Amino acid sequence: MAVVKLAKAEFNYVMPVSLVGATVTGKPNFLAVAWFSRVNYSPSHIAVALSKDHYTTRGIVEHGTFSINLPGADLVARADYVGIHSGKSMDKSAVFDVFYGELETAPMIASCAICAECRVVQTVDLPSDKLFIGVEVAAYADERLIADGEPDATRAAPFFLATPPTAYFALAGAFADAWRVGNGYKGGEK
Protein backbone atom coordinates (compact mmCIF):
# COMPACT_ATOMS: atom_id res chain seq x y z
CA MET A 1 0.00 0.00 0.00
CA ALA A 2 1.34 3.41 -0.98
CA VAL A 3 0.08 6.31 1.11
CA VAL A 4 0.03 9.63 -0.71
CA LYS A 5 -0.60 13.15 0.52
CA LEU A 6 -3.87 14.55 -0.79
CA ALA A 7 -4.36 17.94 -2.45
CA LYS A 8 -7.14 18.69 0.05
CA ALA A 9 -6.66 18.41 3.81
CA GLU A 10 -9.87 16.48 4.37
CA PHE A 11 -10.50 13.27 6.28
CA ASN A 12 -12.96 11.19 4.26
CA TYR A 13 -15.08 8.66 6.07
CA VAL A 14 -18.49 7.06 5.79
CA MET A 15 -20.96 9.09 7.83
CA PRO A 16 -24.20 8.03 9.51
CA VAL A 17 -27.16 10.11 8.36
CA SER A 18 -29.44 11.83 10.86
CA LEU A 19 -32.28 14.29 10.61
CA VAL A 20 -31.92 17.34 12.83
CA GLY A 21 -35.09 19.12 13.88
CA ALA A 22 -35.71 22.64 15.11
CA THR A 23 -38.47 25.18 15.30
CA VAL A 24 -37.91 27.96 12.78
CA THR A 25 -40.29 30.91 12.51
CA GLY A 26 -42.83 28.95 14.49
CA LYS A 27 -42.79 25.76 12.43
CA PRO A 28 -41.01 22.41 12.68
CA ASN A 29 -38.15 22.13 10.22
CA PHE A 30 -35.81 19.22 9.51
CA LEU A 31 -32.46 18.92 7.78
CA ALA A 32 -30.36 15.89 6.82
CA VAL A 33 -27.11 16.04 8.82
CA ALA A 34 -24.12 13.73 8.69
CA TRP A 35 -21.84 15.86 10.85
CA PHE A 36 -22.82 14.84 14.35
CA SER A 37 -21.46 12.73 17.17
CA ARG A 38 -22.00 11.80 20.76
CA VAL A 39 -19.47 13.84 22.72
CA ASN A 40 -20.04 13.18 26.41
CA TYR A 41 -20.75 9.96 28.18
CA SER A 42 -22.79 11.04 31.18
CA PRO A 43 -25.04 12.90 30.88
CA SER A 44 -25.14 12.06 27.20
CA HIS A 45 -24.38 15.02 24.93
CA ILE A 46 -24.66 15.25 21.15
CA ALA A 47 -22.77 17.72 18.97
CA VAL A 48 -24.16 18.78 15.61
CA ALA A 49 -22.36 20.98 13.08
CA LEU A 50 -24.43 23.13 10.74
CA SER A 51 -23.43 25.73 8.21
CA LYS A 52 -24.02 29.19 9.65
CA ASP A 53 -26.33 30.10 6.79
CA HIS A 54 -28.62 27.07 7.11
CA TYR A 55 -32.25 27.87 7.86
CA THR A 56 -32.29 25.32 10.68
CA THR A 57 -29.33 27.07 12.32
CA ARG A 58 -31.48 30.14 12.98
CA GLY A 59 -34.05 28.10 14.85
CA ILE A 60 -31.47 26.39 17.07
CA VAL A 61 -29.86 29.74 17.87
CA GLU A 62 -33.26 31.28 18.64
CA HIS A 63 -34.63 28.52 20.89
CA GLY A 64 -31.50 26.77 22.15
CA THR A 65 -33.01 23.38 21.37
CA PHE A 66 -32.83 20.75 18.64
CA SER A 67 -33.71 17.14 18.03
CA ILE A 68 -31.78 14.37 16.36
CA ASN A 69 -33.60 11.55 14.61
CA LEU A 70 -32.36 8.32 13.05
CA PRO A 71 -34.08 7.63 9.72
CA GLY A 72 -34.37 4.13 8.29
CA ALA A 73 -33.84 3.34 4.62
CA ASP A 74 -37.59 3.70 4.02
CA LEU A 75 -37.15 7.43 4.62
CA VAL A 76 -34.16 7.90 2.29
CA ALA A 77 -36.05 9.95 -0.32
CA ARG A 78 -37.53 12.26 2.29
CA ALA A 79 -34.22 12.56 4.15
CA ASP A 80 -32.50 13.48 0.91
CA TYR A 81 -35.33 15.88 0.03
CA VAL A 82 -34.92 17.85 3.28
CA GLY A 83 -31.19 17.94 2.60
CA ILE A 84 -31.57 19.29 -0.93
CA HIS A 85 -34.20 21.92 -0.16
CA SER A 86 -33.75 24.73 2.32
CA GLY A 87 -36.53 25.86 4.61
CA LYS A 88 -35.72 29.35 3.34
CA SER A 89 -37.50 28.63 0.08
CA MET A 90 -39.91 25.87 1.08
CA ASP A 91 -42.11 24.94 4.03
CA LYS A 92 -40.86 21.48 5.07
CA SER A 93 -43.16 21.17 8.09
CA ALA A 94 -45.42 18.61 6.39
CA VAL A 95 -42.73 16.16 5.25
CA PHE A 96 -42.78 14.16 8.48
CA ASP A 97 -45.27 13.34 11.22
CA VAL A 98 -44.01 15.31 14.19
CA PHE A 99 -44.20 14.68 17.90
CA TYR A 100 -42.86 16.56 20.91
CA GLY A 101 -41.39 15.41 24.20
CA GLU A 102 -40.38 17.70 27.04
CA LEU A 103 -39.06 20.60 24.97
CA GLU A 104 -41.65 22.60 23.08
CA THR A 105 -39.25 23.68 20.32
CA ALA A 106 -37.52 20.37 19.48
CA PRO A 107 -39.83 18.61 17.01
CA MET A 108 -39.13 14.90 16.53
CA ILE A 109 -40.10 12.52 13.74
CA ALA A 110 -42.60 9.78 14.61
CA SER A 111 -41.48 7.53 11.74
CA CYS A 112 -37.82 7.57 12.83
CA ALA A 113 -36.64 4.58 14.80
CA ILE A 114 -34.72 6.53 17.43
CA CYS A 115 -35.03 10.20 18.41
CA ALA A 116 -33.60 12.47 21.07
CA GLU A 117 -34.42 16.00 22.18
CA CYS A 118 -31.52 18.20 23.22
CA ARG A 119 -30.96 21.50 24.99
CA VAL A 120 -27.94 23.47 23.76
CA VAL A 121 -25.34 23.91 26.47
CA GLN A 122 -22.59 25.39 24.32
CA THR A 123 -22.19 26.76 20.80
CA VAL A 124 -18.78 26.86 19.14
CA ASP A 125 -18.33 29.34 16.31
CA LEU A 126 -16.11 27.86 13.61
CA PRO A 127 -15.11 29.53 10.33
CA SER A 128 -18.09 28.33 8.27
CA ASP A 129 -20.16 26.28 10.73
CA LYS A 130 -21.73 26.48 14.14
CA LEU A 131 -21.17 23.48 16.37
CA PHE A 132 -24.11 23.05 18.70
CA ILE A 133 -23.44 20.92 21.75
CA GLY A 134 -26.62 19.73 23.42
CA VAL A 135 -27.38 17.71 26.49
CA GLU A 136 -29.92 15.00 25.78
CA VAL A 137 -33.09 15.72 27.71
CA ALA A 138 -34.92 12.56 26.65
CA ALA A 139 -34.69 9.82 24.02
CA TYR A 140 -37.37 7.78 22.28
CA ALA A 141 -37.43 4.64 20.17
CA ASP A 142 -39.67 2.31 18.28
CA GLU A 143 -40.47 -0.28 20.93
CA ARG A 144 -39.75 -3.12 18.51
CA LEU A 145 -36.05 -2.19 18.53
CA ILE A 146 -35.65 -2.37 22.28
CA ALA A 147 -33.76 -5.20 23.90
CA ASP A 148 -32.75 -5.03 27.57
CA GLY A 149 -34.04 -1.47 27.81
CA GLU A 150 -31.92 -0.05 25.01
CA PRO A 151 -32.71 0.34 21.32
CA ASP A 152 -30.57 -1.56 18.83
CA ALA A 153 -29.91 0.97 16.06
CA THR A 154 -28.62 -1.72 13.70
CA ARG A 155 -32.17 -3.07 13.46
CA ALA A 156 -33.50 0.27 12.22
CA ALA A 157 -32.04 0.03 8.68
CA PRO A 158 -29.81 3.07 9.25
CA PHE A 159 -27.95 4.44 6.26
CA PHE A 160 -24.71 6.22 5.59
CA LEU A 161 -23.42 8.95 3.31
CA ALA A 162 -20.12 8.81 1.47
CA THR A 163 -18.76 11.46 -0.91
CA PRO A 164 -17.26 10.27 -3.15
CA PRO A 165 -19.19 8.43 -4.50
CA THR A 166 -22.12 10.67 -3.38
CA ALA A 167 -24.36 7.78 -2.45
CA TYR A 168 -26.22 6.31 0.49
CA PHE A 169 -25.04 2.97 1.80
CA ALA A 170 -26.75 0.33 3.91
CA LEU A 171 -25.26 -1.57 6.81
CA ALA A 172 -24.10 -5.16 6.40
CA GLY A 173 -23.91 -7.73 9.17
CA ALA A 174 -21.83 -7.93 12.33
CA PHE A 175 -18.45 -9.55 11.79
CA ALA A 176 -16.68 -9.23 15.16
CA ASP A 177 -17.50 -8.75 18.83
CA ALA A 178 -16.55 -5.32 20.12
CA TRP A 179 -14.31 -5.19 23.20
CA ARG A 180 -13.52 -8.87 22.70
CA VAL A 181 -12.00 -9.46 19.27
CA GLY A 182 -8.93 -7.48 20.36
CA ASN A 183 -8.11 -10.14 22.91
CA GLY A 184 -7.01 -12.26 19.99
CA TYR A 185 -4.26 -9.81 19.07
CA LYS A 186 -1.05 -11.01 20.62
CA GLY A 187 1.00 -7.90 20.05
CA GLY A 188 4.56 -7.63 18.94
CA GLU A 189 4.30 -7.75 15.20
CA LYS A 190 3.10 -4.74 13.30
Added chain:
Amino acid sequence: MAVVKLAKAEFNYVMPVSLVGATVTGKPNFLAVAWFSRVNYSPSHIAVALSKDHYTTRGIVEHGTFSINLPGADLVARADYVGIHSGKSMDKSAVFDVFYGELETAPMIASCAICAECRVVQTVDLPSDKLFIGVEVAAYADERLIADGEPDATRAAPFFLATPPTAYFALAGAFADAWRVGNGYKGGEK
Protein backbone atom coordinates in the same frame (compact mmCIF):
# COMPACT_ATOMS: atom_id res chain seq x y z
CA MET B 1 -44.82 1.76 15.03
CA ALA B 2 -45.11 2.73 18.69
CA VAL B 3 -42.53 5.20 19.92
CA VAL B 4 -41.72 4.93 23.60
CA LYS B 5 -39.67 7.14 25.90
CA LEU B 6 -36.48 5.45 27.03
CA ALA B 7 -35.23 5.19 30.59
CA LYS B 8 -31.89 6.66 29.49
CA ALA B 9 -31.64 9.94 27.55
CA GLU B 10 -29.24 8.56 24.97
CA PHE B 11 -29.37 8.72 21.18
CA ASN B 12 -28.24 5.34 19.85
CA TYR B 13 -26.79 5.20 16.37
CA VAL B 14 -24.26 3.16 14.43
CA MET B 15 -20.89 4.86 14.67
CA PRO B 16 -17.92 4.78 12.29
CA VAL B 17 -14.75 3.59 14.00
CA SER B 18 -11.54 5.62 13.81
CA LEU B 19 -8.15 5.40 15.44
CA VAL B 20 -6.98 8.60 17.06
CA GLY B 21 -3.26 9.11 17.42
CA ALA B 22 -1.23 11.33 19.73
CA THR B 23 2.21 11.53 21.23
CA VAL B 24 2.11 10.65 24.91
CA THR B 25 5.23 10.76 27.07
CA GLY B 26 7.31 10.83 23.91
CA LYS B 27 5.76 7.82 22.18
CA PRO B 28 3.04 7.34 19.57
CA ASN B 29 -0.19 6.11 21.09
CA PHE B 30 -3.48 5.16 19.43
CA LEU B 31 -6.99 4.72 20.70
CA ALA B 32 -10.17 3.43 19.00
CA VAL B 33 -12.65 6.31 18.87
CA ALA B 34 -16.23 6.31 17.59
CA TRP B 35 -17.13 9.77 18.85
CA PHE B 36 -15.85 12.04 16.13
CA SER B 37 -17.22 14.10 13.26
CA ARG B 38 -16.29 16.61 10.65
CA VAL B 39 -17.49 19.94 12.01
CA ASN B 40 -16.43 22.65 9.59
CA TYR B 41 -16.51 22.67 5.83
CA SER B 42 -13.64 24.95 4.92
CA PRO B 43 -11.02 24.66 6.16
CA SER B 44 -11.97 21.16 7.18
CA HIS B 45 -12.13 20.61 10.93
CA ILE B 46 -12.60 17.38 12.86
CA ALA B 47 -13.94 17.12 16.40
CA VAL B 48 -13.00 14.18 18.61
CA ALA B 49 -14.45 13.49 22.07
CA LEU B 50 -12.30 11.63 24.58
CA SER B 51 -12.86 10.82 28.21
CA LYS B 52 -10.84 13.20 30.37
CA ASP B 53 -9.02 10.33 32.01
CA HIS B 54 -7.88 8.63 28.79
CA TYR B 55 -4.14 8.34 28.36
CA THR B 56 -4.36 9.75 24.83
CA THR B 57 -6.13 12.85 26.16
CA ARG B 58 -2.98 13.85 28.03
CA GLY B 59 -0.94 13.80 24.86
CA ILE B 60 -3.41 15.90 22.90
CA VAL B 61 -3.57 18.45 25.71
CA GLU B 62 0.23 18.55 25.95
CA HIS B 63 1.01 18.92 22.25
CA GLY B 64 -2.19 20.38 20.80
CA THR B 65 -2.13 17.89 17.93
CA PHE B 66 -3.75 14.60 17.03
CA SER B 67 -4.30 12.36 14.04
CA ILE B 68 -7.38 10.52 12.87
CA ASN B 69 -7.04 7.29 10.91
CA LEU B 70 -9.61 5.12 9.15
CA PRO B 71 -8.97 1.42 9.78
CA GLY B 72 -10.20 -1.26 7.40
CA ALA B 73 -11.73 -4.53 8.57
CA ASP B 74 -8.30 -6.19 8.38
CA LEU B 75 -7.30 -4.07 11.38
CA VAL B 76 -10.36 -4.85 13.51
CA ALA B 77 -8.50 -6.93 16.10
CA ARG B 78 -5.79 -4.31 16.53
CA ALA B 79 -8.34 -1.47 16.60
CA ASP B 80 -10.28 -3.29 19.29
CA TYR B 81 -7.05 -4.07 21.15
CA VAL B 82 -6.06 -0.40 21.39
CA GLY B 83 -9.60 0.33 22.57
CA ILE B 84 -9.54 -2.30 25.32
CA HIS B 85 -6.07 -1.52 26.65
CA SER B 86 -5.01 1.87 27.97
CA GLY B 87 -1.59 3.32 27.29
CA LYS B 88 -1.39 3.87 31.04
CA SER B 89 -0.69 0.18 31.59
CA MET B 90 0.77 -0.84 28.23
CA ASP B 91 3.10 0.56 25.59
CA LYS B 92 1.00 0.51 22.41
CA SER B 93 3.62 2.20 20.24
CA ALA B 94 4.48 -1.03 18.38
CA VAL B 95 0.94 -2.05 17.37
CA PHE B 96 0.99 -0.07 14.13
CA ASP B 97 3.54 1.10 11.60
CA VAL B 98 3.70 4.83 12.16
CA PHE B 99 4.44 7.71 9.80
CA TYR B 100 4.48 11.46 10.27
CA GLY B 101 3.44 14.34 8.06
CA GLU B 102 3.89 18.01 8.87
CA LEU B 103 3.23 17.80 12.60
CA GLU B 104 5.88 16.10 14.68
CA THR B 105 3.46 14.98 17.39
CA ALA B 106 0.59 13.56 15.33
CA PRO B 107 1.58 9.97 14.51
CA MET B 108 -0.43 8.34 11.72
CA ILE B 109 -0.94 4.70 10.80
CA ALA B 110 0.60 3.53 7.53
CA SER B 111 -1.81 0.58 7.20
CA CYS B 112 -4.91 2.77 7.46
CA ALA B 113 -6.60 3.70 4.22
CA ILE B 114 -7.15 7.37 5.04
CA CYS B 115 -5.39 9.53 7.65
CA ALA B 116 -5.37 13.18 8.64
CA GLU B 117 -3.19 15.22 10.96
CA CYS B 118 -4.88 17.97 12.97
CA ARG B 119 -3.88 20.96 15.07
CA VAL B 120 -6.22 21.69 17.97
CA VAL B 121 -7.90 25.08 17.60
CA GLN B 122 -10.36 24.75 20.47
CA THR B 123 -11.00 22.41 23.40
CA VAL B 124 -14.43 22.19 24.98
CA ASP B 125 -14.61 20.89 28.54
CA LEU B 126 -17.70 18.76 29.02
CA PRO B 127 -18.75 16.95 32.21
CA SER B 128 -16.86 13.71 31.53
CA ASP B 129 -15.14 14.30 28.19
CA LYS B 130 -12.92 16.76 26.41
CA LEU B 131 -13.99 17.70 22.91
CA PHE B 132 -10.95 18.51 20.81
CA ILE B 133 -11.66 20.52 17.68
CA GLY B 134 -8.79 20.38 15.22
CA VAL B 135 -8.14 21.99 11.87
CA GLU B 136 -6.89 19.45 9.35
CA VAL B 137 -3.32 20.30 8.38
CA ALA B 138 -2.96 17.54 5.79
CA ALA B 139 -4.65 14.31 4.74
CA TYR B 140 -3.25 11.10 3.27
CA ALA B 141 -4.73 8.06 1.56
CA ASP B 142 -3.87 4.75 0.00
CA GLU B 143 -3.46 5.74 -3.63
CA ARG B 144 -5.61 2.81 -4.75
CA LEU B 145 -8.67 4.46 -3.20
CA ILE B 146 -8.30 7.74 -5.04
CA ALA B 147 -10.67 8.65 -7.85
CA ASP B 148 -10.77 12.21 -9.21
CA GLY B 149 -8.31 13.36 -6.56
CA GLU B 150 -10.36 12.24 -3.56
CA PRO B 151 -10.27 8.96 -1.66
CA ASP B 152 -13.41 6.85 -1.64
CA ALA B 153 -13.74 5.67 1.96
CA THR B 154 -16.32 3.04 1.06
CA ARG B 155 -13.58 1.09 -0.72
CA ALA B 156 -11.48 0.88 2.43
CA ALA B 157 -13.64 -1.72 4.22
CA PRO B 158 -14.54 0.70 7.01
CA PHE B 159 -16.40 -0.69 9.98
CA PHE B 160 -18.91 0.54 12.49
CA LEU B 161 -19.63 0.08 16.19
CA ALA B 162 -23.09 -0.41 17.63
CA THR B 163 -23.93 -0.95 21.30
CA PRO B 164 -26.18 -2.82 21.66
CA PRO B 165 -25.34 -5.36 20.33
CA THR B 166 -21.66 -4.53 21.10
CA ALA B 167 -20.37 -5.61 17.72
CA TYR B 168 -18.57 -4.30 14.68
CA PHE B 169 -20.51 -4.09 11.44
CA ALA B 170 -19.41 -3.88 7.83
CA LEU B 171 -20.81 -1.63 5.14
CA ALA B 172 -23.19 -3.00 2.50
CA GLY B 173 -23.66 -1.56 -0.96
CA ALA B 174 -24.97 1.77 -2.19
CA PHE B 175 -28.73 1.83 -2.62
CA ALA B 176 -29.54 5.44 -3.56
CA ASP B 177 -27.86 8.49 -5.05
CA ALA B 178 -27.28 11.26 -2.52
CA TRP B 179 -28.61 14.72 -3.41
CA ARG B 180 -30.71 13.11 -6.15
CA VAL B 181 -33.04 10.48 -4.71
CA GLY B 182 -34.94 13.23 -2.89
CA ASN B 183 -36.06 14.66 -6.21
CA GLY B 184 -38.41 11.69 -6.41
CA TYR B 185 -40.28 12.80 -3.30
CA LYS B 186 -43.31 14.76 -4.39
CA GLY B 187 -44.25 16.20 -1.02
CA GLY B 188 -47.67 16.57 0.45
CA GLU B 189 -48.24 13.22 2.08
CA LYS B 190 -46.50 12.36 5.29
